[in-house]
Amino acid sequence: AQSVTQLGSHVSVSEGALVLLRCNYSSSVPPYLFWYVQYPNQGLQLLLKYTSAATLVKGINGFEAEFKKSETSFHLTKPSAHMSDAAEYFCAVSVNSGYALNFGKGTSLLVTP
Amino acid sequence: GAGVSQSPSNKVTEKGKDVELRCDPISGHTALYWYRQSLGQGLEFLIYFQGNSAPDKSGLPSDRFSAERTGGSVSTLTIQRTQQEDSAVYLCASSVRGGTRFYNEQFFGPGTRLTVL
Numbered sequence: 763a764q765s766v767t768q769l770g771s772h773v774s775v776s777e778g779a780l781v782l783l784r785c786n787y788s789s790s791v792p793p794y795l796f797w798y799v800q801y802p803n804q805g806l807q808l809l810l811k812y813t814s815a816a817t818l819v820k821g822i823n824g825f826e827a828e829f830k831k832s833e834t835s836f837h838l839t840k841p842s843a844h845m846s847d848a849a850e851y852f853c854a855v856s857v858n859s860g861y862a863l864n865f866g867k868g869t870s871l872l873v874t875p
Numbered sequence: 876g877a878g879v880s881q882s883p884s885n886k887v888t889e890k891g892k893d894v895e896l897r898c899d900p901i902s903g904h905t906a907l908y909w910y911r912q913s914l915g916q917g918l919e920f921l922i923y924f925q926g927n928s929a930p931d932k933s934g935l936p937s938d939r940f941s942a943e944r945t946g947g948s949v950s951t952l953t954i955q956r957t958q959q960e961d962s963a964v965y966l967c968a969s970s971v972r973g974g975t976r977f978y979n980e981q982f983f984g985p986g987t988r989l990t991v992l
Contacts, residue, residue: 852918
């Protein structure tokens with residue numbers, strides 16, 4: 763079975779600082795990995811996805827993530843945080859049956875002035 | 876183009892009542908997914924449709940939960956004899972197709988917030 767673990771339910775960064783949100787996966791087969799963002803009272807929006815092509819994946823809003831098989835990680839980064847980045851971030855892996863998504867518990871990002 | 880829509884956006888019901896939640900996927904998307912988001916459990920997969928059939932119902936928490944999809948489009952999630960633990964945001968997503976090794980991006984609707992009193 764595939765699953766993901768997000769380290770840190772809350773992360774706080776200063777505006778302009780590096781954003782690092784951690785995600786580790788467990789999978790018996792090559793995984794498909796995703797990062798989604800959820801702004802308050804809104805649905806989920808795909809930030810980026812890894813589907814076994816390039817290991818460094820670039821997404822929207824300046825975010826990127828690197829797939830590291832040796833570390834079973836798929837951490838999300840952004841060089842410089844913006845106030846508008848404050849949201850809930852979810853890492854997810856696709857499971858075999860139906861290719862539904864198996865989500866992590868989420869990380870709430872707070873950006874302070 | 877239009878995204879995934881869900882109705883109602885909010886639903887308050889009394890314990891023991893039945894509720895129906897509706898999802899309109901993006902036109903042309905053959906795969907449809909229901910998820911539940913709650914404080915205690917996070918985001919959980921409920922059921923997956925490919926066309927009108929549901930090859931994966933493994934996430935439905937009990938037999939009080941059922942879902943159907945008609946015409947390969949609209950889906951309805953029904954919860955019978957609602958309980959307080961059913962309170963959550965129910966999210967629907969659709970993708971061009973599902974069940975393949977080549978992942979198709981899932982587009983999510985805004986959700987229905989269900990409150991069971």
